[in-house]
Amino acid sequence: MNWEKLVNELFPEGHSVNRAGEMLRGEGKLNGATVAVVGTAEHAYIGVELALALAGEILNVIRSFPKRPILFLVDTRGQRLSRRDELLGIHAYLAHLSSSLALARARRHRVIGLAYDEAVSGGFLAGGMMAEITVALPEVHVRVMDTTAMARVMRIPIERMLELERNSPVFATEAGSLHQLGGIAEIWNGNLAEHLQKVLVSPPEAVDTRAEKGYARGGRLYAAPVISRVCKHA
Amino acid sequence: MTFADNSSARRSYYEATGRQRIAVLLDRDSFHEWIGPRERVTSPHLKLFDVPVSFDDGVIVGRGTLDGKRVFIVAQEGGFMGGSVGEVHGAKITGVLRRALIERPQGVLLLLESGGVRLHEANAGLIAVSEILQALLALRAAGIPVVALIGGAYGCFGGMSIVAHCCNAIVISELGRIGLSGPEVIETVAGVEEFDSRDLALVWRTVGGKSRYLLGDASRLVPDDIPAFRAAAIDALLQSRTLDMENLERDHERLSMRLNFYGDCKDAEEIWSRMGIISSRQVALLDEAELVELAQSLPNRKVI
Secondary structure (H helix, E strand, O other), X not given: OOHHHHHHHHOOOOEOOEEEOOEEEEEEEEOOEEEEEEEEOOOEEEOHHHHHHHHXXXXXXXXXXXXXXXXXXXXXXXXXXXXXXXXXOHHHHHHHHXXXXXXXXXXXXXXXXXXXXXXEHHHHHHOHHHOOEEEEOOOOEEEOOOHHHHHHHHOOOHHHHHHHHHHOOOOOOEHHHHHHOOOOOEEOOOOHHHHHHHHHHOOOOOOOXXXXXXXXXXXXXOHHHHHHHHHHOO | OOOOOOOOOOOOXXXXXXXXXXXXXXXXXXXXXXXXXXXXXXXXXOHHHOOXXXXXXXXXXXXXXXXXXXXXXXXXXXXXXXXXXXXXXXXXXXXXXXXHHHHOOOEEXXXXXXXXXXXXXXXXXXXXXXXXXXXXXXXXXOOOOEEEEEOOOOOEOOHHHHHHHOOOEEEEEOOOEEOOOOHHHHXXXXXXXXXXXXXXXXXXXXXXXXHHHHHOOOOEEEOOOHHHHHHHHHHHHHOOOOOOHHHHHHHHHHHHHHHHHHOOOOOHXXXXXXXXXXXXXXXXXXXXXXXHHHHHHXXXXXXX
């Protein structure tokens, strides 16, 4: 879904969300409350500048609007793959974004990550996946790495890679598979404003329950038991 | 082989396994492992590829003491699938970090050596790295120091580079490398003209320990010697850097300044020259102590 249609459906009462380059920012009104909106569009490759700008926007919200809910919109093809970004330490910039989102949560902002188009690797990991609750539209594509690159790095034929994507939730690229693994909490169909409102009025999730969700949904049967074993081990 | 017996002998961190690193790094005989190899908790995803499993899934976790302080420790084993993070591997690390939030040790040491997400476990590996990241940042917000040590043969790449940077401090050796996308991945996707992964000098200048230290992304540069890593880790644990507004504003300022000063640089040599280093060959030739001394004398090295 394109970002304009998305924010119009999320905030039928009105919003001021606009796009500057590949970055989205603004405010939305929902049932009289204000929601801060930050995110990316146009399948952004997230490089050092964009990561810094996103973190700056999150810090602005924390500074100026204590406890205002933050909706982080995800449409990214992942980190920008360039020697320059690596030279400047792109991991430090993405870590700064992750830390800013973690601080927002520690300061009692609700943080909701909504993947609405592409959700790939580093960009998704440092942004939308740092939310307290990450949700997705059904048509979202999730990836760890571009399929061709993945086949090359793993040294397996591309046909085998595509077959894996069709048959295994671990390799599949549709939102449903990530949901089964617990990586996203909900898939939002239909009335988006209602979905958002429901999350906003629900009590915040204090701890990360993705491993438990993955276990309950049969997608990741090892993560939750292993985490729990380490926590209880003599 | 214990630290106390021959502390003067130099022991390469680069060449050691994860278990050897732990044995020398922590106080003698203090390490206690959780879910060790005897329990045989292995990856369920590797059968599909006929890849042999490892009884610890490439990561060793547990508790011990460091200079008398109660610490939790994680050591990734580069020798097994490049230290990559799969479902079980990641869950062991997340378990340690969550346990630390409850039991509040005096610090957590992460001996990172990883290519990032284990591609054979794709989405499950990606979520596992995200779970590590969330648990780590929750610990940081609670004020428990976490220190990353990087100096293994496989470097620290992919999502684990973000994890490293979310720690209080990074201790690195010249041989340590840290970056998000590995040179091979960039070369595969963007072409050899973007990044020639076989140009080793270029790789070291871009992602190597000295370069990261000069830029301010690693707080300590140490020789390739486990006791040197130990000394730096003891020191780094004393440094408190809670996840709070003040520290994040400082990071923001520092990262903004970096783009202003060095954003148009094409090569590390240009960055170093702007810092005031006259010859980039100097950087390659100096040992760690000499480089640290040089870095501290540079008026134009913009790190805070």
